[in-house]
Amino acid sequence: MSDEILKVRDLTTRFFTEEGQVNAVEHVDFDVRDGEVFGIVGESGSGKSVTALSLIDLVETPGRIVEGEVWYRDADLAEEHRDSHPDAVDGDYVDVRQLPEATRRWLRGPAFATIFQDPMSSLNPSITVGEQIAEAVEVQRRARANPRRTRSRTQGYGLGRLLVDSVLPSQGYVSDESQERAVELLERVGIPDPEQRADEYPHEFSGGMLQRAMVAQALAGEPDVLIADEPTTALDVTIQAQILNLLTELQEEEDMSVVLITHNLGVIARMCQRVGVMYAGEVVERGSLEDVFENPVHPYTEGLLGSIPDVEDPAPRLSPIEGNVPSLLDAEMGDECYFADRCPKAMESCLTDIEEHEAPAATDDTDHLVRCILADREYDESEALGSAAKQEVISDD
Numbered sequence: 001m002s003d004e005i006l007k008v009r010d011l012t013t014r015f016f017t018e019e020g021q022v023n024a025v026e027h028v029d030f031d032v033r034d035g036e037v038f039g040i041v042g043e044s045g046s047g048k049s050v051t052a053l054s055l056i057d058l059v060e061t062p063g064r065i066v067e068g069e070v071w072y073r074d075a076d077l078a079e080e081h082r083d084s085h086p087d088a089v090d091g092d093y094v095d096v097r098q099l100p101e102a103t104r105r106w107l108r109g110p111a112f113a114t115i116f117q118d119p120m121s122s123l124n125p126s127i128t129v130g131e132q133i134a135e136a137v138e139v140q141r142r143a144r145a146n147p148r149r150t151r152s153r154t155q156g157y158g159l160g161r162l163l164v165d166s167v168l169p170s171q172g173y174v175s176d177e178s179q180e181r182a183v184e185l186l187e188r189v190g191i192p193d194p195e196q197r198a199d200e201y202p203h204e205f206s207g208g209m210l211q212r213a214m215v216a217q218a219l220a221g222e223p224d225v226l227i228a229d230e231p232t233t234a235l236d237v238t239i240q241a242q243i244l245n246l247l248t249e250l251q252e253e254e255d256m257s258v259v260l261i262t263h264n265l266g267v268i269a270r271m272c273q274r275v276g277v278m279y280a281g282e283v284v285e286r287g288s289l290e291d292v293f294e295n296p297v298h299p300y301t302e303g304l305l306g307s308i309p310d311v312e313d314p315a316p317r318l319s320p321i322e323g324n325v326p327s328l329l330d331a332e333m334g335d336e337c338y339f340a341d342r343c344p345k346a347m348e349s350c351l352t353d354i355e356e357h358e359a360p361a362a363t364d365d366t367d368h369l370v371r372c373i374l375a376d377r378e379y380d381e382s383e384a385l386g387s388a389a390k391q392e393v394i395s396d397d
């Protein structure tokens with residue numbers, strides 16, 4: 001049994017909008033183990049991206065993480081904060097959410113790095129690709145040289161330098177060493193002629209090459225956990241497969257863990273060792289790929305798998321199950337299972353708040369947890385909710 005690099009507990013993130021409170025992520029629990037790809041899958045709007053942002057503490061207003069813990073294994077950090085922040089430390093783990101803001105910020109890079117669907121969200125169009133990656137390398141070098149104590153970090157760095165960096169980010173202050181490292185990283189992610197390509201601007205790169213450059217930038221900090229949110233969704237099928245291969249290769253060779261977010265079950269099946277299925281802000285089923293994909297318990301998972309797309313299938317969005325993802329507005333959400341109104345197996349007993357149940361795991365290595373009463377009992381047709389009753393569930397709320 002391998003160790004967990006991340007243990008997410010009770011993570012709850014809401015948006016406080018003019019229309020009301022949106023329960024985007026609700027009491028989410030999952031673990032990410034060393035050197036694995038953990039997949040998060042679910043329909044559009046199920047809370048995947050907000051979960052990712054919550055992990056790295058980048059939820060923006062009107063959103064806020066209102067509850068929960070993100071335990072990250074780092075013995076040094078734990079040691080350093082054991083006395084000053086005893087609640088934030090448990091053995092070798094720190095609860096990232098309870099660490100000082102500066103430390104949380106520092107963790108982005110060497111602990112967590114992210115890649116997204118759109119490379120231009122991470123790359124500046126007016127700076128050469130090589131220089132941007134070199135900058136990421138420099139930021140990480142400085143952070144490592146002056147770990148965690150931001151005060152000394154900014155002092156050592158110097159206010160003058162800080163101003164120059166923020167006003168004139170492309171003035172070529174990166175050291176030759178960082179520039180060389182950037183070229184190495186470009187080579188690492190399979191960009192041909194990396195030395196020349198380093199001097200080019202993002203618009204001179206193809207979509208696939210840009211995606212690779214973004215991966216190179218993410219690798220600059222040698223992260224423990226790479227969070228990839230729909231990293232290949234915008235790419236055509238061949239390029240998609242190439243980027244997925246690259247991620248697999250890097251994950252193995254760099255010994256990272258990857259949290260892979262996608263709505264594409266084919267991608268999950270191909271990439272992940274373990275998986276969490278999200279529905280309406282909750283993780284409704286999680287476990288090993290075998291347990292979840294071969295012995296799904298939640299009717300939502302069954303429904304998704306009923307139309308498992310091939311990884312070569314460019315189908316952009318899943319909609320395998322009749323009906324829509326429910327509104328996540330607090331005022332419109334009841335206490336019953338959120339899937340009940342779409343569920344072919346909904347019963348009277350589903351009209352209460354459903355906890356995670358342990359399903360009989362087919363693989364002995366891992367927990368298989370399901371937010372559905374069917375993990376505990378058989379489906380009973382005599383208890384089935386007719387469509388009229390289901391309708392009522394919806395309009396009652």
Ligand SMILES: Nc1ncnc2c1ncn2[C@@H]1O[C@H](COP(=O)(O)OP(=O)(O)OP(=O)(O)O)[C@@H](O)[C@H]1O
Nearest residue numbers: 015017022024043044045046047048049050051328
């Ligand atoms: N800035 C925001 N303000 C209000 N609500 C938001 C905001 N960002 C996300 N949400 C809501 O949070 C919920 C979860 O969104 P999220 O982006 O995590 O879904 P997703 O599973 O990543 O979907 P997709 O597959 O389309 O990317 C949605 O109901 C969404 O409307």
Ligand code: NI
Nearest residue numbers: 048049050229
């Ligand atoms: Ni998303």
